[in-house]
Amino acid sequence: MKIKPDSYMFEMIRTELTDVVGEDYVDVKFADKFGHSIDYYWIPEMWHDRGRECPKPDFVVLRKSRAS
Amino acid sequence: MKIANQYKIPVVPWGGGSGSQGGALPIYNGIVLDMKRMNKIIKIDKEALTVTAQTGIITKHLEWGCNKEGLSTMHLPASIACSTIGGFLAHRGTGVLSTKYGKIEDMVMSLEVVTPTGEIIRTLPVPRHASGPDLTMMFLGSEGTLGVITEVTLKIHPQPEARKFRAYIFKDFHTAMQAGQTLMRSRLGPCAMRLYDETETKTHVSKVFGIDLDKGAYLVFGFDGREKIVDLQMQYAREIMEKQFHGKDLGSKGGEWWWENKYKFFYPGYMFHVPQAFGTLDTVADFSHIENVYWAMKKVVNKEFPDARFIGHFSHWYDWGCMLYARFIFPGDKVPPNAEEAAALYNAVWDKAIRAAIREGGVINEHHGVGLKLGRYVKDLYGTAMPILEGIKAKLDPNGIMNPGKMGLPGCW
Known part of the structure; x- marks a missing residue:
């Protein structure tokens, strides 16, 4: 990512993502990012x-449904 | 997807993370879209015998859901416990009953897909139609480069009354291959068949079964369905194996060994691991070419990389040909400690072996996909058709955000 x-x-992007899927479902912790590397x-x-x-990854996003 | 497209952030869909091709690696950082919360079975239709599910469901959970209704997906891969159904759709995966029930692409009725620009689309509800080109097939195997598959409707099946196996040892791989091909050409319709070359029979099959098998090539096959029909199919198949090709009969017990241990081949203690360097050079070709593919790959690995061991088995059989699951293994003490040198050695094996397969009529992969590992061979394989693939990618993903750097397709990073 640039x-x-x-x-x-x-x-700004992180909060925009959490606005869609919820705070708990946008991971930026090292362990979560490492596990997806x-x-x-x-x-x-x-x-x-x-x-x-x-x-x-910069963000690990876990969606529960396909529509916002 | 809309946020990612607006800011031009890479998006990499992630299922179980069990892929062997690097297809889900976030090589340009960005967003990993972990699909495992989208794990619901939406509907089991007992009239049409279909199941509709979200694609983040672990494949075993989907199978258990169908089993509760006395039904089965018949999609039973070795990675069933850790991989999502979406991963199989994205990589055109397969299971051990593929010879009768097909690979995943043969099982799909329809898909829901979120495109790179954020539109939610559905492909046509049925796979057999004359209503234009098949968009379902376009998304299957696209490995997250054209969008995210979010829902699937699959064909499902009643559990069979009987499933029976039988195994043989043949004097050599060639004879066993001829026997296997003859069985397929007979159109008796086995549900599974597997043939291990002499080396893998000796070093691997014997170890997994815990039995010292005779020298030669181990061949196993099975039939399922109504028991009386299964018995008749088996009777005709035995005639081919015993009368035409003089295989040594290991009986139904010899076949059950394989069915009971079919996943054990990939468990710790039986599977390879770092510090060994290893890879699965799987490919597929028709019966006129598959033996040449095997010998060409084996020859190039043995000649160019004398420290590596080459083994192979043929695990998915079709009316017209079969899949070669070839593997190379370097012992740990023959792998350079330096990471760059180890990667260079590893990639050199793929360069030689995959190009040998293409030359002899094979393709770059049969059921693991392309990913990062094999992307550089896609142009070789598709030739003058490559601009068509690139054009589809450019149209659907104008900003190149979807899984950039995979499948040999362009991205903006």
Whole structure:
């Protein structure tokens, strides 16, 4: 994402997302982002195993329905 | 989706996170849209025998919901306990009963999709029609690059009265392949069939079963439905295996070993893991080409990467051909400790093996999808048809926000 995490614009987007799905369903905690940075592909698992950092999402959004 | 499209933020749909192709990795950061809260079974239609569900449902939960009504999706993949049905739709996944009931794309009636610009659309309610091109098929296998599949209606089935298996050991892989092909050409309609090459029979099947199988290639198949019909199908199939190809009969017990242990192949202790380097080079080709694909992939891995072991089995069979589930495995002490060097070695295996498969009439994947791992081969595979795929992407996702960097399709990052 082109918007830096420590910018006010990042917070603007986060609050816009929480307005749609609720505060509890937009995760920006490290653990949640880390858990969504590795799947069953060997490369990111190896990358992590070597102590390297994998790209993480800025936001993990959990929707309950498809319509707002 | 509308927010993401307005600010041009990447969106990556995420199901169970069990994919092997890197299809759900947020390589350009942005939003991961975790679908697992959209996990409801909306309707089971006992008249039409269909189930409608949200796509974030874990596949096992969907199956249990159908089982309560005496029905089944017949979609039984090894990752059933940890993957969502949406992941299978996005990657054209499959299950162990594919030979009779089909891959996921054969099971779908219709889809609901949220497009990259935020519109909610439905594909036509039935899959068999002459009402124009099939948008359902366009979204199946699009791996989140064209939108988010949010709801699906699937065909479901009554539980069979009987499901019976039988297994054989053949003197070599080629003979077993000929027997398997003959069974498929007979149109007897097995619900499953699996053939393991000599190496995998010796190193893997024996270990999972806890039995020292004879030297050769292990072939198992089964039939399901009304018991009298199943018995008749089995009788004809046995004639092919025993009279035409002289397979050593392991009996129904030898077949049950596989059915009872079908998921165990992927459990800890039986599956490969880091620090080993390993990958599944799955592909599919028609019966005229599949053996050449196998030998070409095996030859290139053995020749170019002598530290790697190559094994293969054929796990999904169709009227016209079958799928090769080939794997390579490097022991941990042969994998460079440096991450860049390890990645380069790993990618080199894919470059050689996948291009060998394409040359011999195979494709880049059969049921795991393309993702990040195989995106660079999509142009090779599609050739002059590639601009059509790119044009669909550009039309549906003008800002390139959906799962950028996957499937060899352009994104704006």
